[in-house]
Amino acid sequence: MTIKDIARQCGVSVSTVSRVLNDRPDVSPENRRKVLSAIQRSNYIPNNTARDLVKTKSDAIGLVVRGVSNPFYTDIIRVIEEQVTARGYTLVMQQIGTCDDEVKRGAMMEREKRLRGLILLGGRSDYTPQELAPLNIPYVCCSYDNQYGTLPPDSYASVSIADEEEACRAVTELYRCGHRRIAALVSGTEDRSISQLRYQGYVRALAAHGLPLEQELVIEAGSFDIRQSYLAMQRRLLAGAQFTALFAISDNMAIGAMRALREAGRRIPEDCSVIAIDGLTVSDYINPTLTTLCQPMEHMGRRSVEILLDMVEHRGGPIRETAHTTLRTGESVRDIS
Amino acid sequence: MTIKDIARQCGVSVSTVSRVLNDRPDVSPENRRKVLSAIQRSNYIPNNTARDLVKTKSDAIGLVVRGVSNPFYTDIIRVIEEQVTARGYTLVMQQIGTCDDEVKRGAMMEREKRLRGLILLGGRSDYTPQELAPLNIPYVCCSYDNQYGTLPPDSYASVSIADEEEACRAVTELYRCGHRRIAALVSGTEDRSISQLRYQGYVRALAAHGLPLEQELVIEAGSFDIRQSYLAMQRRLLAGAQFTALFAISDNMAIGAMRALREAGRRIPEDCSVIAIDGLTVSDYINPTLTTLCQPMEHMGRRSVEILLDMVEHRGGPIRETAHTTLRTGESVRDIS
Numbered sequence: 122m123t124i125k126d127i128a129r130q131c132g133v134s135v136s137t138v139s140r141v142l143n144d145r146p147d148v149s150p151e152n153r154r155k156v157l158s159a160i161q162r163s164n165y166i167p168n169n170t171a172r173d174l175v176k177t178k179s180d181a182i183g184l185v186v187r188g189v190s191n192p193f194y195t196d197i198i199r200v201i202e203e204q205v206t207a208r209g210y211t212l213v214m215q216q217i218g219t220c221d222d223e224v225k226r227g228a229m230m231e232r233e234k235r236l237r238g239l240i241l242l243g244g245r246s247d248y249t250p251q252e253l254a255p256l257n258i259p260y261v262c263c264s265y266d267n268q269y270g271t272l273p274p275d276s277y278a279s280v281s282i283a284d285e286e287e288a289c290r291a292v293t294e295l296y297r298c299g300h301r302r303i304a305a306l307v308s309g310t311e312d313r314s315i316s317q318l319r320y321q322g323y324v325r326a327l328a329a330h331g332l333p334l335e336q337e338l339v340i341e342a343g344s345f346d347i348r349q350s351y352l353a354m355q356r357r358l359l360a361g362a363q364f365t366a367l368f369a370i371s372d373n374m375a376i377g378a379m380r381a382l383r384e385a386g387r388r389i390p391e392d393c394s395v396i397a398i399d400g401l402t403v404s405d406y407i408n409p410t411l412t413t414l415c416q417p418m419e420h421m422g423r424r425s426v427e428i429l430l431d432m433v434e435h436r437g438g439p440i441r442e443t444a445h446t447t448l449r450t451g452e453s454v455r456d457i458s
Numbered sequence: 459m460t461i462k463d464i465a466r467q468c469g470v471s472v473s474t475v476s477r478v479l480n481d482r483p484d485v486s487p488e489n490r491r492k493v494l495s496a497i498q499r500s501n502y503i504p505n506n507t508a509r510d511l512v513k514t515k516s517d518a519i520g521l522v523v524r525g526v527s528n529p530f531y532t533d534i535i536r537v538i539e540e541q542v543t544a545r546g547y548t549l550v551m552q553q554i555g556t557c558d559d560e561v562k563r564g565a566m567m568e569r570e571k572r573l574r575g576l577i578l579l580g581g582r583s584d585y586t587p588q589e590l591a592p593l594n595i596p597y598v599c600c601s602y603d604n605q606y607g608t609l610p611p612d613s614y615a616s617v618s619i620a621d622e623e624e625a626c627r628a629v630t631e632l633y634r635c636g637h638r639r640i641a642a643l644v645s646g647t648e649d650r651s652i653s654q655l656r657y658q659g660y661v662r663a664l665a666a667h668g669l670p671l672e673q674e675l676v677i678e679a680g681s682f683d684i685r686q687s688y689l690a691m692q693r694r695l696l697a698g699a700q701f702t703a704l705f706a707i708s709d710n711m712a713i714g715a716m717r718a719l720r721e722a723g724r725r726i727p728e729d730c731s732v733i734a735i736d737g738l739t740v741s742d743y744i745n746p747t748l749t750t751l752c753q754p755m756e757h758m759g760r761r762s763v764e765i766l767l768d769m770v771e772h773r774g775g776p777i778r779e780t781a782h783t784t785l786r787t788g789e790s791v792r793d794i795s
Contacts, residue, residue, distance in 0.1 A: 408745040
């Protein structure tokens with residue numbers, strides 16, 4: 122089955138078939154219907170040619186994962202893949218480092234892989250319209266949002282938690298348990314990622330409870346990596362920092378810091394309480410089990426795909442959704458009040 | 459730019475262009491060269507049509523991940539994606555449950571996604587030639603091998619550790635530290651996966667050192683899941699099983715079991731030593747840090763892609779490679795000799 126066969130069968134010219142295949146507008150609805158229906162029928166012939174003809178419109182959904190090996194993403198990726206596949210699309214995934222530009226990579230994938238839509242898993246929260254201009258397909262920001270308001274609110278789609286508020290809630294939980302010297306472990310305080318947002322939540326909580334912001338208690342790991350977190354905490358402890366509680370912006374970073382605390386002879390939670398945000402599965406098995414605000418990863422992955430495909434299939438526009446965390450009480454926070 | 463334009467430009471018929479596009483043999487080398495070169499030139503025009511014309515041969519490499527959310531795979535997937543992308547191919551990933559059939563899924567993907575090659579990450583070790591018949595493209599088994607010898611040795615490609623030997627080595631390490639009552643935590647003892655192979659290594663090590671195989675000390679979790687491992691260990695401890703050391707077939711399962719041991723009041727390593735196989739990053743941060751045989755995940759992922767693309771690009775045939783683990787000594791094993 123060739124394009125010529127389809128043309129003959131439909132009584133149209135080869136270039137008409139070509140126009141339909143290339144999804145161009147200059148074809149009458151009648152001819153488009155005839156050609157697509159002929160192609161559909163030819164699909165029953167299991168040969169490559171027939172498939173090639175049918176596969177003219179790409180079914181590729183791109184997923185750019187920013188932050189290689191971030192265990193927080195594992196569950197979300199699983200759900201996104203499941204949902205994309207179940208809806209008849211093909212997931213094309215690429216992972217980039219936290220220093221790479223997810224929008225540039227997405228735009229490159231859009232052209233190279235002929236994407237229909239794009240999910241960005243992790244990214245900056247301050248895109249400008251100019252930066253996003255290379256993207257010509259619907260996209261959803263998963264697990265982050267344009268929280269610096271640099272985009273018109275109805276111009277993009279996202280599914281995320283309110284990072285600043287949730288961080289504020291975590292720190293307030295430590296305050297409620299009587300802690301007054303509360304350290305924060307972050308990737309960066311000005312990196313325009315969720316790290317900065319969660320750091321702002323920490324600052325807000327301190328202010329709300331009348332606690333001073335002390336630079337000695339702000340620990341920057343420079344990345345979300347478990348080893349960098351371990352080393353950053355180790356250095357700060359060697360420098361003699363004193364605190365009774367730690368807020369880590371992610372479970373993974375908390376686990377790194379907990380080893381440094383332990384090695385410095387600080388027992389958790391007797392000498393130092395630890396709270397984090399994310400809710401990794403493994404955090405519920407470590408010693409002590411970690412108290413953390415769990416993000417609804419399954420829900421976030423599913424909603425990201427639903428919102429994206431509604432846009433791809435012209436059923437809806439961009440939607441911004443805020444998900445809420447659930448406190449999972451582990452053994453890592455002690456009430457000293 | 460349409461097929462007709464290409465045909466006119468090359469002085470050939472539209473059906474000749476179509477035959478070239480569909481990679482059919484009935485075209486003269488001269489015409490094929492002319493058409494492909496015209497298409498190549500048209501690539502400089504950034505419109506969909508030109509791209510559609512160029513994208514006639516698929517660049518898709520499939521990855522079927524068996525065992526949803528297995529953290530052991532996270533690093534390997536990252537490396538595979540990096541390598542596949544760097545070599546100009548597109549990675550199409552699908553994940554399936556441990557009860558699903560990876561070969562069937564791969565064969566389905568081969569047709570639906572027009573794969574050029576396939577990497578199976580996790581699977582059974584006893585495929586028959588009949589079961590593999592639906593696969594018409596090169597494939598590599600990553601992290602497992604046809605260790606039951608049901609396939610001709612030169613008919614398939616794999617990159618894996620020698621599971622039975624490595625398990626034997628782990629158990630021997632416990633024996634060397636004076637342990638004589640050594641329990642094994644497995645997914646299943648007869649599931650034809652790496653679980654059975656590592657269990658066989660446990661049995662072999664016991665025999666080699668003159669220790670009896672006791673059913674009380676074989677703990678089957680029924681899956682590789684951390685929670686199921688925790689629950690299985692909890693049940694066995696409640697039943698009063700006595701042992702001074704545990705061999706877990708995976709880090710993830712060990713972490714689940716360690717929580718159950720701790721909750722039952724058994725200190726690690728004072729009351730019970732633990733050793734595992736895999737070498738997850740997180741295992742080096744938990745309390746106590748886990749002694750484990752690390753698989754060279756980076757190497758295994760990279761070699762899987764290299765071997766596959768050598769086959770896809772007709773530079774080489776199927777190769778079976780055995781990788782070796784490295785003992786990472788943590789705090790979880792105590793010498794009681």
